[in-house]
Amino acid sequence: MTGILFISLLVLMFIGVPIAIALGASSMVLLSYQGMPLVTVAQSVFESLDSFSLMAIPFFILAGNLMQSGGIAKRLVNLANAILGWIRGGLGGVVVLTSMFFSTMSGSSTATTAAIGSVLIPAMEKKGYPRPFGAAVAASSGELGAIIPPSIPMIVYALAANVSVASIFLAGILPGLLVGSSLILCTCVIARLRGYDLIEPITFGQWAVGVLVALKQSIFAILMPVVILGGIYSGLFTPTEASVVAVVYGLVVGLFIYRELDWRDLLDVCGRSALTTAIILIIVAFAAIFAYMLTINRVPHMLGALITGISDNPLVFLLIINVALFLIGMFLETLAAIIILAPILAPAATQFGIDPIHFACIMVVNLAVGMVTPPVGVNLFVACQVANVRMEQLMRPLFIFLGVLVLDLLIITYVPALSTFFLP
Amino acid sequence: MNKNKTLTYETGSWFACPGRSFVVYMDRLNSLVTKLCGVAMLGMVLCVVAGILTRFVFSHMQYDLSLPWTEEVSRYLMIWVVFLGAAVAARKGKLIGVQVLVYALPRGLGAGLKYLSILMSLAFYLILIWVGLEWAELGRTQGSPVLEIPMATTYSAMSVGFTLSVLNTLALVYEAVKSRVGILGAEEDDEIASALAETKA
Numbered sequence: 259m260t261g262i263l264f265i266s267l268l269v270l271m272f273i274g275v276p277i278a279i280a281l282g283a284s285s286m287v288l289l290s291y292q293g294m295p296l297v298t299v300a301q302s303v304f305e306s307l308d309s310f311s312l313m314a315i316p317f318f319i320l321a322g323n324l325m326q327s328g329g330i331a332k333r334l335v336n337l338a339n340a341i342l343g344w345i346r347g348g349l350g351g352v353v354v355l356t357s358m359f360f361s362t363m364s365g366s367s368t369a370t371t372a373a374i375g376s377v378l379i380p381a382m383e384k385k386g387y388p389r390p391f392g393a394a395v396a397a398s399s400g401e402l403g404a405i406i407p408p409s410i411p412m413i414v415y416a417l418a419a420n421v422s423v424a425s426i427f428l429a430g431i432l433p434g435l436l437v438g439s440s441l442i443l444c445t446c447v448i449a450r451l452r453g454y455d456l457i458e459p460i461t462f463g464q465w466a467v468g469v470l471v472a473l474k475q476s477i478f479a480i481l482m483p484v485v486i487l488g489g490i491y492s493g494l495f496t497p498t499e500a501s502v503v504a505v506v507y508g509l510v511v512g513l514f515i516y517r518e519l520d521w522r523d524l525l526d527v528c529g530r531s532a533l534t535t536a537i538i539l540i541i542v543a544f545a546a547i548f549a550y551m552l553t554i555n556r557v558p559h560m561l562g563a564l565i566t567g568i569s570d571n572p573l574v575f576l577l578i579i580n581v582a583l584f585l586i587g588m589f590l591e592t593l594a595a596i597i598i599l600a601p602i603l604a605p606a607a608t609q610f611g612i613d614p615i616h617f618a619c620i621m622v623v624n625l626a627v628g629m630v631t632p633p634v635g636v637n638l639f640v641a642c643q644v645a646n647v648r649m650e651q652l653m654r655p656l657f658i659f660l661g662v663l664v665l666d667l668l669i670i671t672y673v674p675a676l677s678t679f680f681l682p
Numbered sequence: 683m684n685k686n687k688t689l690t691y692e693t694g695s696w697f698a699c700p701g702r703s704f705v706v707y708m709d710r711l712n713s714l715v716t717k718l719c720g721v722a723m724l725g726m727v728l729c730v731v732a733g734i735l736t737r738f739v740f741s742h743m744q745y746d747l748s749l750p751w752t753e754e755v756s757r758y759l760m761i762w763v764v765f766l767g768a769a770v771a772a773r774k775g776k777l778i779g780v781q782v783l784v785y786a787l788p789r790g791l792g793a794g795l796k797y798l799s800i801l802m803s804l805a806f807y808l809i810l811i812w813v814g815l816e817w818a819e820l821g822r823t824q825g826s827p828v829l830e831i832p833m834a835t836t837y838s839a840m841s842v843g844f845t846l847s848v849l850n851t852l853a854l855v856y857e858a859v860k861s862r863v864g865i866l867g868a869e870e871d872d873e874i875a876s877a878l879a880e881t882k883a
Binding site for chain 2: 300369536
């Protein structure tokens, strides 16, 4: 009977019906087949939207947009450049490091790629990097936006699989550092081998002065993650309250301290953030009725039984899941994939004795790689546009970074301690 | 007939071409609704900030003052933002979907599939307008937990939003047919468009 649900979902999705509608419509098909009233859809949609935790998503989107318009991004680039610029291949590393800083304030990968790529790709070209290489670095470091907290995919996962947002945020810290440092290492090695990025040697004193000056200029930008994450982990704020603190912080810094945001821009930024919010949350809303249909028809249970039939080894289970998610991520939007799959896979993972927070990390990291895998990868499209290169040119340098990301994913999968280290 | 590839419309040509002024008026309505959504976002921020301030500041000053309504109002504003924002997004086909097949197929076939999916979406919107009205009717007598405003004021967001979605989808189709960019050229991707908008600003 649940066959109807999945077949109608897949057919609708592949003919290009928006995912929110495909989820709602396929649930309605099964509802009417089972003789249940259609008003169940409305009930479930409003129940899922009427949630204070969900509000962290619009606020983090707004905060990210405010950061970008408010001049914070530029200062972060300067800081990262002061820290890493002296190494051969350092400028490539600067892209990654700036993405890491940026990810601690914004939950969006594409915004990170666009903001940083547009500033740094031309700078990299001047220092002898080919443009497609610059674009590939910018695109793949966008992945960090989804892993380093606060992250919108993580909030969505937490709500879909019913785990704590704060715990997933904590779990993302070390994997985020792992992915970030491996990408920095990779760019430095390639730059050295290919002879990009000639630098003049500087003394430690010059370096320290440079870093301090940049730090002074960007102090308000750097303090922000301390406020947000510190607030959440000390238990002072809920994630939603922390997200609104981020908005207020972004407003104050943009309007009064850096003064790069004016009141007229503000309504524009808010309107744009509202649209992005709606596009994400409408999927969350209709995924609720879909998840309800799955649960009352015991789909997660059946899937668990099916996979146990193949192997009862959790390591094999994780491998199967990773391969499947990687393939799905090539075609499906990260957020949509999380919303649809988390309620199905999370209970199955629990049956295998996998820590729910560790599993959350694996899923988010894996599906976020989907943003940089062809044929459908939003980060690739954005990077191509800001760097003005064609998708085919991007492929060769990109595959090296994809290899690094897959390796990181396997480490995160098979070393649970990385994700659970900070958990109580 | 508008034979230009660029989408320029003039107002006041109602009699000359009703469809074109329909698109113009829809776009005006959409920019108004977008502004309203922006204001609602600010409203949500203010409500939650007020909630935090009362919790932190007044509890330290030994006043027993909490504002439970702030949370309620912000949640209801968010619900309106979601349905109205999704409706505005429908104007440029910005709702997230899987477009691989549509673009992989030969152009004519892909466009045909796209029109089929638009037809399905319209049917979905129309059914949900009706379901939403039924649900809002149930919420007429029910009050919200704190402020006791009738739930129908929130529940009607679905029918209102999807009505706007239907109108916007028709405007998208009209524009695609008339401007000759085709249905595949008339759509935009929100995530990419907004990420790039930031960098150009």
